[in-house]
Amino acid sequence: MTISTVRRGALTASLMLVAVALFAGGTQEKGTGGSQSAAHAVRISVVRQLAEGDYFAQWLAGAQSQAQKLGIALLVSDASGDNAKQALDLQTAVNEKPGAIIVDHGFAQTIDPAVKQALDAGIPIIAFDVDPGDPRAIVETQSDQDIAQLGLNELLKDSGGSATVLYVYVAGYAPLDARNTVWVQVKAANPGIKQVAQIGAVNQSTAETVADQAKAALQAHPDVTAIFAPYDEFAKGAVIAVNELGLQAKIKVYGADISTPDIGVITAPGSPWVATVAADPANVGAVAVRAAYLKATGGTVPQDIVVPVSLITQEQLVSGQVKNMAQLSAAVPGLETPDLIAARP
Numbered sequence: 001m002t003i004s005t006v007r008r009g010a011l012t013a014s015l016m017l018v019a020v021a022l023f024a025g026g027t028q029e030k031g032t033g034g035s036q037s038a039a040h041a042v043r044i045s046v047v048r049q050l051a052e053g054d055y056f057a058q059w060l061a062g063a064q065s066q067a068q069k070l071g072i073a074l075l076v077s078d079a080s081g082d083n084a085k086q087a088l089d090l091q092t093a094v095n096e097k098p099g100a101i102i103v104d105h106g107f108a109q110t111i112d113p114a115v116k117q118a119l120d121a122g123i124p125i126i127a128f129d130v131d132p133g134d135p136r137a138i139v140e141t142q143s144d145q146d147i148a149q150l151g152l153n154e155l156l157k158d159s160g161g162s163a164t165v166l167y168v169y170v171a172g173y174a175p176l177d178a179r180n181t182v183w184v185q186v187k188a189a190n191p192g193i194k195q196v197a198q199i200g201a202v203n204q205s206t207a208e209t210v211a212d213q214a215k216a217a218l219q220a221h222p223d224v225t226a227i228f229a230p231y232d233e234f235a236k237g238a239v240i241a242v243n244e245l246g247l248q249a250k251i252k253v254y255g256a257d258i259s260t261p262d263i264g265v266i267t268a269p270g271s272p273w274v275a276t277v278a279a280d281p282a283n284v285g286a287v288a289v290r291a292a293y294l295k296a297t298g299g300t301v302p303q304d305i306v307v308p309v310s311l312i313t314q315e316q317l318v319s320g321q322v323k324n325m326a327q328l329s330a331a332v333p334g335l336e337t338p339d340l341i342a343a344r345p
Helices: 003-039 054-070 083-096 108-120 144-159 174-189 206-220 232-244 260-267 281-296 314-319 325-331
Strands: 042-048 072-078 100-104 125-128 138-142 163-168 193-199 226-229 252-256 273-278 304-307 310-313
Touching: 042 054, 042 083, 042 281, 054 072, 054 100, 054 232, 054 260, 054 281, 072 083, 072 281, 083 100, 083 108, 100 108, 100 281, 108 125, 125 281, 138 144, 138 174, 138 281, 144 163, 144 174, 144 193, 144 226, 144 252, 144 273, 144 310, 163 206, 163 232, 174 193, 193 206, 206 232, 226 232, 232 252, 232 260, 232 273, 260 273, 260 314, 260 325, 273 314, 281 304, 310 314
Parallel strands: 042 072, 042 100, 100 125, 125 138, 138 304, 163 193, 163 226, 226 252, 252 273
Antiparallel strands: 273 310
16 A cells, blocks of 8 residues: 555544544534533533534534533534535524524624624624624634744745745635735745645545645646645645655645644654644633633623634654644643633533
8 A cells, every 4th residue: 555545544534533523422412402401500502614624623622621611511513514504503503592602613694694693682602713793792713814924934934935835725714814814915025935826625525625636736836845735634635645746855735723633644754744833722612612601601701812823843743752632732831721711610
């Protein structure tokens, strides 16, 4: 079996495990939601547009862990990328009148009507990585400008300011749009950075789709020396393409986000993924739940919550023998923010 086949097989297996874990977790939350309401003083609905991929699995795990610590009934719905279903899920959550609603990703035109309805009804909204379209909602983001800027600083440093770049991007997602703004600015300020093509997809098999797109783009543009892929599923797809084409010695990948499977990809011998910028997704999910809990119980929460991010390099992971998120959190303490929106049961 070639190394490229191993990469594809490992990725597919990883995605299947994530899907099984999410299905099990989602079913448990939905199935016990009614009975939990009597035992829990606070019910929080989580309305998700996406759930596939390592980032989203870890985000949910962090949210569930924090909910358990606070004694919250967490009611989770997953639209699996279907915007119409997310709108329906959000409307259902509003009708159930929980203490607060967390909206996880999505598109403004999809969620705005029900967000307004919820806020009019006195139900707090925590919007993570999506524009809620209403200033009354609490907005949680990672520092998306820093995610792009820190990663691009590495690209500029490694390339000496001269690189031919394949860019991975899908418009319409608030965090990707924010990162794209920085990319446009960096290109304008650094004429030695040339974008030769743009690819991208967000679906139930993002990494596999991007891998196929990247292979075609790299074959069409053999002068590419770097790939800027500011989302971990994008970066994993880029890595698959580079490996399958045998271009590891020529092309470097600059990504975003981090997970235990991501660490494995970055630290694999000869991996082209040399840097990523990230927050711990489990920590981000926990912060969202703490904010929702405080709003549901009459606490004070700032309108804008920005979770800080850190630059993580391949060299740092390999030299520190970091193999999982627990070891990474010990090596990079800034990934954990327990005092950001502190809440106690």
